[in-house]
Amino acid sequence: MSLTSVFNIAGTGMSAQSTRLNTISSNIANAETVSSSVDQTYRARHPVFATMYQTATQNSGDQGSLFAEQDQSGVGVQVMGVIEDQSSLMPRYEPDHPSADENGYVYYPNVNVVEEMADMISASRSFQTNVEMMNTAKQMMQRVLTLGQ
Template sequence: MDPLKSITSIAASGMHAQGQRLRIVAENVANADSRGTTPGADPYRRKTVSFEEMIDRESGAALVKVGEIGRDTTDFTLVHDPAHPAADENGFVKVPNVNAIIEMTNMREAARSYEANMNMYEAGRAMRQQILDLLK
């Protein structure tokens, strides 16, 4: 088992998982104002991401992967907009359960985790290069 290969595998799995998380956050933000098109229809429901541990058979390293992309089951907020096509008989429209502050916090956390994994990947690569330089 090559420990330097394990470092790069672990860091790469973290970058991949955080990249998927960023994609889900972007999807949530993009659909924050998406409402239904028929009366009483549900709007966009916020997506959530969970991570799982995965063992690399070759190196025995514990990697990370996206386990499940779920749906946030919190209630939708009602907004009074009788002119909207999705308004019910009382003029209320359901709006998505996406909170921009939570999404921006998730985005920052994912970006920082991605950056930390990138730094670890680069450190492993630099260590490998130093070993090759010593062997010359």
């Protein structure tokens, strides 16, 4: 793995964390929206990530076959999709609410704002870590260029 691939890997990580932050902000924005039916109520959304692998295509004699499994290295992360949380919604008895159904219930989303805030902090820190990896790789490349001086 070359030093330049660090930029690609960190870039995919930053992109994935941006998607995570976008879904978290959507969840928080819709945390207090109500509906008169279960089908129309907003459900929390969560991104699903997967590791992207690159397998070695060149085998060099016996050593290539010995290290074939070790040659698999992660080349980044990809967003497989965004799924809806299927946990139960929160019905509340509010007969005076304009969106209440015929039984007086309104349905609130299954968004836990405290969990979303914790996820937001985690996503933000992961994004920062990827930025620091890029900065470190850039500094290392600059130092390599000054070796011949």
